Amino acid sequence: MPQPFTRISKFFTLAALISLASPALASSFVINVNFGGGLSSSQQSIFTSAANTWMSLLPSYRTGINMSPLTITASGAAIDGVGGTLGSAGPGSVVSRAGFWLAANGSMQFDTADLTNLESNGTLSTVILHEMAHVMGFGTLWNQNNVYVDGTGQYTGANALAAYRTEFNLPGAAYVPVELGGSSGTANGHWDEVDGGAGNTGRVSALGDMRYELMTGWLNSPSFISKTTVQSFVDIGFVAAVPEPSTFAGLASGTLLVFFLKRRR
Numbered sequence: 001m002p003q004p005f006t007r008i009s010k011f012f013t014l015a016a017l018i019s020l021a022s023p024a025l026a027s028s029f030v031i032n033v034n035f036g037g038g039l040s041s042s043q044q045s046i047f048t049s050a051a052n053t054w055m056s057l058l059p060s061y062r063t064g065i066n067m068s069p070l071t072i073t074a075s076g077a078a079i080d081g082v083g084g085t086l087g088s089a090g091p092g093s094v095v096s097r098a099g100f101w102l103a104a105n106g107s108m109q110f111d112t113a114d115l116t117n118l119e120s121n122g123t124l125s126t127v128i129l130h131e132m133a134h135v136m137g138f139g140t141l142w143n144q145n146n147v148y149v150d151g152t153g154q155y156t157g158a159n160a161l162a163a164y165r166t167e168f169n170l171p172g173a174a175y176v177p178v179e180l181g182g183s184s185g186t187a188n189g190h191w192d193e194v195d196g197g198a199g200n201t202g203r204v205s206a207l208g209d210m211r212y213e214l215m216t217g218w219l220n221s222p223s224f225i226s227k228t229t230v231q232s233f234v235d236i237g238f239v240a241a242v243p244e245p246s247t248f249a250g251l252a253s254g255t256l257l258v259f260f261l262k263r264r265r
């Protein structure tokens, strides 16, 4: 039975700092992961790899956005053993820049028992990529950036919607469906799939059914990163890599596949 990802937290500090005038400039997107303890060296390397994947897919912020590196504090702690609470992830403080709300820092905390279990079953890299996306704003800063209204199930950001129409061969789609099932930390923060991740959605890209997309609410392996997900970050202030996104999504998937293959004896 598929397992839900970490419940996301939408409780963070909105720091309404107005950007200083430098309209022609855009900062590179840089993630600095600070390891706060409780993580093995192999687990730390998975965090670093996830940060590199997102920086490759999203090399900078949009024009006029001046940001310091996104600092993510990652840590492990004993919570409740395997299963139950996996941990939490989300933005810490959020700042306004050039009309967008962006995470300035964030945290990712996991139960050490779950970390060990996920690492041994080969899904930790997927989980870390997923949770890091929430820290970057996926599902957590949609309301602030006017691409989604809680409870509607309809994501309307223009870039992700355009990608979705093409990628999933749904040219008439008026929105990207958002999950309304699951717990409060699952609903309104992920792409829609069958509740519980229990079956295919019938919305199929070249990389697979939406069920296997990285940013749905339940973990199904092996996962892929859709163009829709990459472009959703463009909707909330990032610039996607060119050529994009299939090449990079493929690379990211390749990384995951290598990881999955390695665990098979």
Ligand SMILES: [Zn+2]
Binding pocket: 005, 006, 007, 008, 130, 131, 134, 189, 190, 216, 217
């Ligand atoms: Zn999630």
